[in-house]
Amino acid sequence: MPDSLRVALLGCGVVGTQVARILTTDADDLAARVGAPLQLAGIAVRNLEAERDASIDPAWLTTDAEALVDGADVVVELMGGIEPARTLILRALAKGAAVVTANKALLAQHGPTLFEAADAAGADLYFEAAVAGAIPIVRPVRESLAGDRVRRVLGIVNGTTNYVLDRMATEGLDLDQVVKEAQALGYAEADPTADVEGYDAAAKAAILASLAFHTRVSLDDVDREGITGISAEDVDWARRQGYVIKLLAVAERYDDGPDAPGVQVRVHPALVPEAHPLAGVRGAFNAVFVEAEAAGELMFYGRGAGGVPTASAVLGDVVSVARHRVLGGKGPVESSYAALPVLPATAARTRFQLRLEVVDRPGVLAQVAAVLAGQDVSIEAVQQTPAPDGIGAEAATLVITTHVTTELALRVTAEALGSLDVVRRVVSVLRVEGA
Numbered sequence: 001m002p003d004s005l006r007v008a009l010l011g012c013g014v015v016g017t018q019v020a021r022i023l024t025t026d027a028d029d030l031a032a033r034v035g036a037p038l039q040l041a042g043i044a045v046r047n048l049e050a051e052r053d054a055s056i057d058p059a060w061l062t063t064d065a066e067a068l069v070d071g072a073d074v075v076v077e078l079m080g081g082i083e084p085a086r087t088l089i090l091r092a093l094a095k096g097a098a099v100v101t102a103n104k105a106l107l108a109q110h111g112p113t114l115f116e117a118a119d120a121a122g123a124d125l126y127f128e129a130a131v132a133g134a135i136p137i138v139r140p141v142r143e144s145l146a147g148d149r150v151r152r153v154l155g156i157v158n159g160t161t162n163y164v165l166d167r168m169a170t171e172g173l174d175l176d177q178v179v180k181e182a183q184a185l186g187y188a189e190a191d192p193t194a195d196v197e198g199y200d201a202a203a204k205a206a207i208l209a210s211l212a213f214h215t216r217v218s219l220d221d222v223d224r225e226g227i228t229g230i231s232a233e234d235v236d237w238a239r240r241q242g243y244v245i246k247l248l249a250v251a252e253r254y255d256d257g258p259d260a261p262g263v264q265v266r267v268h269p270a271l272v273p274e275a276h277p278l279a280g281v282r283g284a285f286n287a288v289f290v291e292a293e294a295a296g297e298l299m300f301y302g303r304g305a306g307g308v309p310t311a312s313a314v315l316g317d318v319v320s321v322a323r324h325r326v327l328g329g330k331g332p333v334e335s336s337y338a339a340l341p342v343l344p345a346t347a348a349r350t351r352f353q354l355r356l357e358v359v360d361r362p363g364v365l366a367q368v369a370a371v372l373a374g375q376d377v378s379i380e381a382v383q384q385t386p387a388p389d390g391i392g393a394e395a396a397t398l399v400i401t402t403h404v405t406t407e408l409a410l411r412v413t414a415e416a417l418g419s420l421d422v423v424r425r426v427v428s429v430l431r432v433e434g435a
């Protein structure tokens with residue numbers, strides 16, 4: 001067998017601990033698969049004295065990340081954040097080391113810089129764990145679908161928010177209550193902003209869109225709306241109409257119409273029909289639904305987070321890049337040749353459902369319909385129910401589902417409806433996806 005390959009770990013947190021453990025406990029199998037032993041060269045940490053899992057040998061730890069990087073064949077970055085992760089990855093690539101990272105935030109903001117550095121050095125940069133944790137999705141999109149044309153990607157890529165929305169639906173609980181519960185269970189962070197406001201999902205959406213459309217898409221290109229505006233009442237309304245509310249990452253390519261060709265990438269809560277495969281994704285699970293021209297519909301499902309599942313994706317990448325070291329060759333480089341324009345939020349095309357509280361008297365529906373017609377928004381269905389308790393007599397709730405329209409037309413429509421005398425309140429506006 002060739003000489004062993006030196007693997008440096010940066011970060012010994014939730015994921016790093018599990019990667020270190022499996023690297024050592026499964027060393028024989030990994031060596032056989034790679035064709036050379038993988039030697040854990042060390043783990044860079046901030047504090048040598050911090051309490052750690054019993055599987056972590058204190059002799060592995062160092063605070064000198066730079067020296068560790070300089071002596072490595074494979075650098076595994078699991079610190080998270082932008083700096084020093086970015087500088088250390090660039091340093092590793094410049095020295096010709098292969099890099100594996102799970103850092104979606106870094107890739108979504110500085111991907112091009114990192115990929116250019118990898119290309120210049122002829123080194124591998126792998127990142128399966130950065131999108132949907134254990135689920136193989138980066139490699140399928142980057143490699144298996146490289147001969148196809150992806151049209152659309154719809155993903156549930158944040159486990160925390162999926163757990164929260166699922167509990168709201170099954171228990172009728174409010175968002176705040178469930179977020180507290182998710183924190184107690186260790187799903188949600190002490191500061192849940194990155195998850196509930198959709199930043200984590202938006203970073204993953206940018207990475208997926210870049211891969212799917214061979215176009216650079218950064219976090220700033222993603223229109224983002226979190227789940228904080230979703231009420232228990234919204235969830236209940238959705239259920240009664242045969243939908244579930246999911247936080248979706250949507251990336252699609254438009255080949256017709258005034259904006260074509262272009263890609264549109266967004267993260268927002270959406271109504272998903274109960275019969276759609278994404279509607280059945282429960283709890284903290286993730287799933288990514290891909291529509292490709294030749295392949296048709298594909299669905300990738302599994303655990304998007306957690307130290308052990310995420311370590312599976314990291315180690316899969318480590319084995320891949322290590323095999324290249326042993327056998328020669330290299331993995332794919334960044335593919336951004338298509339350079340499609342990334343379209344603004346207003347260009348997004350989808351169906352919508354508007355819920356209005358209206359005055360219940362003759363002619364109201366006609367006025368409402370005229371506003372939609374004025375923006376060329378086509379109505380697919382209208383449902384009227386008597387006023388909920390508390391909004392008074394002669395009032396009704398009107399639920400209007402539209403055909404596909406643009407976000408721009410919908411925004412203008414919602415504003416115009418809100419200013420009609422007969423509309424007391426625009427209660428909610430939700431996109432409908434996957435129908």
Ligand SMILES: NC(=O)c1ccc[n+]([C@@H]2O[C@H](COP(=O)([O-])OP(=O)(O)OC[C@H]3O[C@@H](n4cnc5c(N)ncnc54)[C@H](O)[C@@H]3O)[C@@H](O)[C@H]2O)c1
Nearest residue numbers: 011012013014015044045046078079080102103305306310
């Ligand atoms: N936890 C998950 O389920 C999950 C899933 C997919 C991807 N990821 C990604 O994996 C990465 C790691 O996540 P995690 O959950 O293990 O985070 P974590 O916070 O548990 O671990 C990060 C560790 O890195 C250490 N660290 C930070 N800066 C450092 C520095 N300058 N030098 C040395 N050590 C430093 C921290 O002290 C911490 O122990 C992140 O990029 C995250 O987005 C995590």
Ligand SMILES: N[C@@H](CCO)C(=O)O
Nearest residue numbers: 157158159160304305
């Ligand atoms: N916080 C993320 C896990 C890491 O990507 C989630 O809830 O899915």
Ligand code: NA
Nearest residue numbers: 128131133135
């Ligand atoms: Na993955």
